[in-house]
Amino acid sequence: xxxxxxxxxxxxxxxxxxxxxxxxxxxxxxxxxxxxxxxxxxxxxxxxxxxxxxxxxxxxxxxxxxxxxxxxxxxxxxxxxxxxxxxxxxxxxxxxxxxxxxxxxxxxxxxxxxxxxxxxxxxxxxxxxxxxxxxxxxxxxxxxxxxxxxxxxxxxxxxxxxxxxxxxxxxxxxxxxxxxxxxxxxxxxxxxxxxxxxxxxxxxxxxxxxxxxxxxxxxxxxxxxxxxxxxxxxxxxxxxxxxxxxxxxxxxxxxxxxxxxxxxxxxxxxxxxxxxxxxxxxxxxxxxxxxxxxxxxxxxxxxxxxxxxxxxxxxxxxxxxxxxxxxxxxxxxxxxxxxxxxxxxxxxxxxxxxxxxxxxxxxxxxxxxxxxxxxxxxxxxxxxxxxxxxxxxx
Ligand code: NAD
Ligand code: MG
Numbered sequence: 001x002x003x004x005x006x007x008x009x010x011x012x013x014x015x016x017x018x019x020x021x022x023x024x025x026x027x028x029x030x031x032x033x034x035x036x037x038x039x040x041x042x043x044x045x046x047x048x049x050x051x052x053x054x055x056x057x058x059x060x061x062x063x064x065x066x067x068x069x070x071x072x073x074x075x076x077x078x079x080x081x082x083x084x085x086x087x088x089x090x091x092x093x094x095x096x097x098x099x100x101x102x103x104x105x106x107x108x109x110x111x112x113x114x115x116x117x118x119x120x121x122x123x124x125x126x127x128x129x130x131x132x133x134x135x136x137x138x139x140x141x142x143x144x145x146x147x148x149x150x151x152x153x154x155x156x157x158x159x160x161x162x163x164x165x166x167x168x169x170x171x172x173x174x175x176x177x178x179x180x181x182x183x184x185x186x187x188x189x190x191x192x193x194x195x196x197x198x199x200x201x202x203x204x205x206x207x208x209x210x211x212x213x214x215x216x217x218x219x220x221x222x223x224x225x226x227x228x229x230x231x232x233x234x235x236x237x238x239x240x241x242x243x244x245x246x247x248x249x250x251x252x253x254x255x256x257x258x259x260x261x262x263x264x265x266x267x268x269x270x271x272x273x274x275x276x277x278x279x280x281x282x283x284x285x286x287x288x289x290x291x292x293x294x295x296x297x298x299x300x301x302x303x304x305x306x307x308x309x310x311x312x313x314x315x316x317x318x319x320x321x322x323x324x325x326x327x328x329x330x331x332x333x334x335x336x337x338x339x340x341x342x343x344x345x346x347x348x349x350x351x352x353x354x355x356x357x358x359x360x361x362x363x364x365x366x367x368x369x370x371x372x373x374x375x376x377x378x379x380x381x382x383x384x385x386x387x388x389x390x391x392x393x394x
Contacts, residue, residue, distance in 0.1 A: 012040040015282075016097060018117050019108035020056055021046040023213045024131040024157065027274045028106045029056055031282055034291065039282075042102035045094050045109070045117070048072060054079040061085070064100055066093035068113070095120045104282070106157070107132040110215050111338050112380050115139055119373070125150040129281035131157040133232045137334040139376045140235040154236070155281040160229055161236055162277035163255035163268035168237060179239060180257040180265075181229055182249040183308065184209050184272075186221040189250060193312055199351045201344060209252040209272040218341045222354055223308065227319025228337075231330050234323055241323050246316060248306045253295065271295055315355045318362070327367045328379045335380045336361035336387035343391035353394055361387040 015032065019025045025046075032039045043064040046053040050072050057065050057080055064086045067076050073089035080087060088096060091113075098105060098120035105121040106129045107114055114132035119139075121128050123146055130136065136143055147154050156162050160181045169175060187206055188196055205217040212220070219225035230244050252272040259265045270276045271293045279290035310317045322329035340357040343349040349357065361383055370376050 010038075012038055013104055014040045014042050014102040015104045015106070016043040016062075016100065016102040016121070017041070017106045017108065018045050018094065018098060018114065018121075019047075019106075019110065019132070020044040021049040021052045022108055022110060023211065024108035024274060024278065025106070026052075028108065028129075028278050028282065029060065031275055031279055031288070031290065032060065035282075035288055038288070042100050043097035045097045047109075047113075050075050050079065057085055058083070064088070064097055066097045068094055091116065099124060103127060104129065106278075106281075107135065108157070110134070110213055112138045112335060115143075115376070116373075119143060119146060122146045122152045122154070123150050125152045127153040127155065127281075127284070129155045129157050129278070133158055133228055134334050134338070136235050137228050137231050138331045138380055139370070139373065140231065140330065142370065142373065142376065144235050155284055156232075156236055157274075157277050157281055158229060158232060159272075159274065159277050160256040161233060162280055164233065164237065164258055166268045166280065167258045167266035169258075169260075173238075175260050175262075176239075176243075177259045177261050178243040178245055179233060179237060180245045180247055180259060181226065181233060182247055182252070182254050182256050182305075183223065183226040184220065184252045185248040185250050185306075185308075186223065186225075188221055189248065191312075193352070196312070197350055197352050201347065204344070204351060208250070210274070212274075214345055215338070215341055218344060218354070219337070221351070222315045223313035224315035224319065224337055224355065224358075226308070227316045228334065230316075230319055231323050231333075241320050246308050248308050249303065251300060251303055253300060253303055269295060315358070318355065318359055322362070325367065327369050328375075329362060329367055331370065331376055331379050332362055332365050332367070332383040333358060335383035339384050339387040339391060343388075343394070348391050349394045353391075357387050357390045357394070360390055 041060045041062040044062045045066040047068040067089045070090045077087045094117040098117040104127045107118040108131040111134045115135040118135045204221040254267050257267040273292040275290045322333045336358040340354040
């Protein structure tokens with residue numbers, strides 16, 4: 001049975017999905033297809049998965065499809081010939097996809113590669129559903145300034161930030177004492193450091209609760225993901241590090257909490273399925289149905305919480321230090337982490353080397369305040385070159 005959006009009389013919302021072939025992208029497409037009459041697809045983009053992109057384009061009939069890999073232009077064009085869909089390739093094409101006139105843009109490209117298209121969507125004042133946390137971490141102050149200047153609406157997709165967004169009283173900020181981000185603890189929550197040194201990429205990407213892309217799965221295993229999320233929360237909710245607490249919650253049912261000055265703590269709960277936060281942003285400000293399992297608290301029985309262990313998981317401390325330092329430190333953190341995670345996934349370095357390489361990169365690279373997008377790009381590139389040399393030398 002097809003589900004309907006809250007307001008069937010409203011004209012379809014015109015939507016663009018950047019990174020439509022990824023984990024968040026595919027969940028977004030799933031929701032759009034379940035509410036087909038409520039959405040009109042403007043553009044879809046992918047890096048290299050032509051087959052899936054073609055399949056999505058044939059089903060959803062976007063006006064424009066972009067592939068990041070220039071070599072894949074012809075295969076994509078041939079596969080979609082006769083459909084009337086406009087095709088483009090290369091990094092400029094991703095920006096064009098974001099610039100095209102849609103009401104709503106899902107920013108679900110992974111890594112700093114998503115910054116330029118996300119920024120393009122923000123600059124034209126769109127409603128931007130932000131999954132691509134690395135964009136906000138590498139250029140946080142700049143991106144938030146662009147949001148304010150253009151009047152764009154930034155809706156967090158990351159489950160923790162989406163939870164906070166749902167219970168954060170923006171009208172009475174002074175009543176908010178702190179926010180509490182929950183973390184599952186990842187697959188190695190109970191593992192000692194000796195055993196952690198030998199884990200494989202397959203073990204690291206096998207997340208106990210969530211089914212996600214490879215990069216964020218490894219970040220969840222090192223807890224770098226939670227460190228990045230502290231920085232993400234700092235920008236989204238304008239809070240200092242001291243007001244952003246992290247608690248380990250292995251069941252991933254309480255997605256995050258907001259504590260108020262009167263002692264009240266408000267939380268958003270749900271089964272660990274990204275379609276809930278994505279649906280929240282897709283329908284916003286209305287709520288639309290999502291086909292997730294329903295929360296059955298009696299069946300779950302127990303929800304547990306524990307403090308994070310920063311000795312076994314130093315990424316959390318490192319990310320907080322970067323937030324404190326400012327001046328491009330988060331840019332370097334995120335870029336070096338992308339390179340190191342890739343080095344681990346391709347078996348060039350061990351699991352514990354990931355955070356070591358990020359830390360070494362931060363120690364060696366000269367930091368400067370970031371005044372422009374060019375500054376961000378230059379620092380991001382320098383961090384990649386240096387961390388790649390550590391990966392090769394490991
Ligand atoms: P993924 O690896 O499954 O998908 C990434 C998407 O980005 C794909 O469509 C891919 O084609 C595209 N892409 C990758 N590199 C690109 C490049 N260089 N240029 C253009 N396109 C490129 O990743 P994901 O798990 O869907 O995560 C996407 C973003 O959402 C990440 O920033 C992640 O941190 C965030 N996020 C994901 C989840 C989740 O459940 N997967 C949850 C919270 C936040
Ligand atoms: Mg998250």
